[in-house]
Amino acid sequence: MDERRRVVRITVPTGKLCCQIIEPQPLAEVQEHAIIDINPLGISFIWPKNIERDQEVKLRVRFPYSTYEDAVNVWGKVSYSRKIPNKDEHIVGIEYIRKK
Numbered sequence: 001m002d003e004r005r006r007v008v009r010i011t012v013p014t015g016k017l018c019c020q021i022i023e024p025q026p027l028a029e030v031q032e033h034a035i036i037d038i039n040p041l042g043i044s045f046i047w048p049k050n051i052e053r054d055q056e057v058k059l060r061v062r063f064p065y066s067t068y069e070d071a072v073n074v075w076g077k078v079s080y081s082r083k084i085p086n087k088d089e090h091i092v093g094i095e096y097i098r099k100k
Contacts, residue, residue: 016064019045022073023058027051032062036091042079044093051081051092059094075099 018032036044043059051057055078062071076094083090 018062019043020060020062020068021047021057022060024056027055027057035061042076042093042095043074044091046084047081047090047092048088050083050090051078053078053080056097056099057094058099 017035017038019035020029020032021027033048034046036046038044043061056075057078058073058075060068060071060073062068075097077097079093079095081090081092
């Protein structure tokens with residue numbers, strides 16, 4: 001049986017939305033990374049290395065025509081990290097979580 005998505009993914013045009021991992025410190029980078037798609041349950045983006053499943057991360061998401069001072073911060077848990085064939089990059093999928 002085919003698995004059906006609960007929500008629709010919104011594919012983001014290249015370079016329109018970017019993010020940074022700001023926590024945990026070992027993964028934190030100043031460099032922006034392109035967001036591939038976004039929906040009410042999660043987000044996926046390009047990352048230069050593998051991130052372990054269930055790793056909790058804090059993302060800073062920058063919207064078009066804004067700076068990182070106006071950015072949105074969100075916590076998430078890694079659902080998947082897939083290597084892109086013939087590239088030194090991964091597609092990382094994050095499920096949003098609530099941190100107390």
